[in-house]
Amino acid sequence: MIKKTGTSLLILAGLVFLAASASPGETYAIKAGRLIDGQSALVRQDVIIVVQGNKITALGENAVIPKDAVFLDLSDKTVLPGFIDTHTHIMVDGVDDYGADLYKNSTPFRTIRAVANIRKALWNGFTALRDVESEGAMYADVDVKKAVNMGLIPGPRLWVSTRGLNTPGRYMPDDYSWELDLPKGAQMVAGKDDCLKAVREQVANGADWIKIYVDWPFFIDKDGGISGLTNFTREELTAMVDEAHRLQRKVAGHAISRDGIKAALEAGIDSIEHGSGFDDTLIDQAKRQGAYWCPTLLIFEDDFEKRGTQQLRQMLEIEYKALNSAYKKGLKIALGTDAGSFSWSVNQAKEFELLVKKAGFSPMDAIKAGTSVAAELLGQSASIGHLAPGMLADIVAVPGDPLQDITVLQKVIFVMKDGVVFRHDRP
Numbered sequence: 569m570i571k572k573t574g575t576s577l578l579i580l581a582g583l584v585f586l587a588a589s590a591s592p593g594e595t596y597a598i599k600a601g602r603l604i605d606g607q608s609a610l611v612r613q614d615v616i617i618v619v620q621g622n623k624i625t626a627l628g629e630n631a632v633i634p635k636d637a638v639f640l641d642l643s644d645k646t647v648l649p650g651f652i653d654t655h656t657h658i659m660v661d662g663v664d665d666y667g668a669d670l671y672k673n674s675t676p677f678r679t680i681r682a683v684a685n686i687r688k689a690l691w692n693g694f695t696a697l698r699d700v701e702s703e704g705a706m707y708a709d710v711d712v713k714k715a716v717n718m719g720l721i722p723g724p725r726l727w728v729s730t731r732g733l734n735t736p737g738r739y740m741p742d743d744y745s746w747e748l749d750l751p752k753g754a755q756m757v758a759g760k761d762d763c764l765k766a767v768r769e770q771v772a773n774g775a776d777w778i779k780i781y782v783d784w785p786f787f788i789d790k791d792g793g794i795s796g797l798t799n800f801t802r803e804e805l806t807a808m809v810d811e812a813h814r815l816q817r818k819v820a821g822h823a824i825s826r827d828g829i830k831a832a833l834e835a836g837i838d839s840i841e842h843g844s845g846f847d848d849t850l851i852d853q854a855k856r857q858g859a860y861w862c863p864t865l866l867i868f869e870d871d872f873e874k875r876g877t878q879q880l881r882q883m884l885e886i887e888y889k890a891l892n893s894a895y896k897k898g899l900k901i902a903l904g905t906d907a908g909s910f911s912w913s914v915n916q917a918k919e920f921e922l923l924v925k926k927a928g929f930s931p932m933d934a935i936k937a938g939t940s941v942a943a944e945l946l947g948q949s950a951s952i953g954h955l956a957p958g959m960l961a962d963i964v965a966v967p968g969d970p971l972q973d974i975t976v977l978q979k980v981i982f983v984m985k986d987g988v989v990f991r992h993d994r995p
């Protein structure tokens with residue numbers, strides 16, 4: 569272990585991470601050449617950020633630097649809040665054969681792999697993730713979260729959903745013999761009582777959110793919209809959402825088709841995942857209800873690159889058009905990528921680029937989608953998502969100006985989470 573300015577270097581899987589030393593409470597003074605705070609529309613120049621312990625204690629052009637502070641010169645960089653991805657699957661890694669991953673890889677192996685996955689996310693500037701289902705790994709996502717919180721492993725803050733809820737016949741893998749009673753990637757439930765029991769089980773085992781698969785499959789309808797089959801009866805879906813809310817948990821709903829989106833909104837689901845079939849009527853309804861949309865563009869783009877089907881191309885065109893309309897109407901849109909459904913070797917920050925270049929967001933609003941808006945969805949606006957005194961010290965830096973070139977968000981050179989420097993690339 570190599571000591572340096574109160575931190576220690578950890579060399580893990582070819583990546584160099586800076587981690588906390590035995591003496592906590594390091595004080596830093598960060599000189600930001602440009603500062604995007606994640607909340608305002610202003611870009612500030614030559615700002616000092618003072619970090620003591622795990623919080624920002626001062627921020628300003630004339631902030632007083634404590635005498636014992638370690639000075640970090642980012643005067644030629646743009647400093648931002650740590651990025652937040654609100655739709656991930658840490659227990660998978662873009663596997664081609666989903667069934668093989670479930671039945672050939674043990675939960676301990678998949679947990680070890682998840683540690684590597686979240687380390688990559690942190691390396692790329694994502695200091696917080698909402699994980700929306702463990703994909704057959706039961707409650708291992710809760711264990712990974714616990715290990716991060718205890719400081720045993722490096723990783724983003726995690727809000728986990730444990731086992732996604734679906735109904736028999738509506739989830740992968742679906743191409744095995746009916747004679748084999750194999751578990752699925754989600755928890756299969758049917759009937760109101762079974763649905764209620766499953767929600768309670770998940771909360772009891774550590775779920776921060778409840779994930780429900782509202783529809784599957786989907787198709788392009790004759791009128792050019794995206795239609796699909798819903799998975800639950802109105803009574804079942806409403807019962808699960810109401811019970812989750814009674815237990816003070818929010819609900820994320822997988823809903824690609826307009827039928828699924830409508831059913832999810834009518835049941836009171838808090839965030840629509842994917843949402844490709846949104847139309848103006850549903851956008852207006854979601855806005856009235858205060859629901860969020862997590863569009864997960866990166867998974868569809870990745871899938872299109874691999875398969876290139878006409879249906880995927882049409883679906884993307886429909887979603888980008890709807891997303892641009894939702895953006896203009898002021899619907900709350902949080903960045904979510906579906907990382908894990910594609911390989912974690914893909915930089916999640918490409919989602920910012922897709923929001924700008926294909927969905928018509930301004931660069932600043934795309935950044936907010938992955939910082940302050942995402943934090944609001946998580947109910948964490950008081951602690952993460954923007955930079956200000958009193959906030960937790962989750963801070964990243966990139967070269968160049970993301971308002972001029974959004975792709976620089978894929979070139980993070982500095983990562984601090986909870987006041988600990990995990991990455992600092994130097995020439």
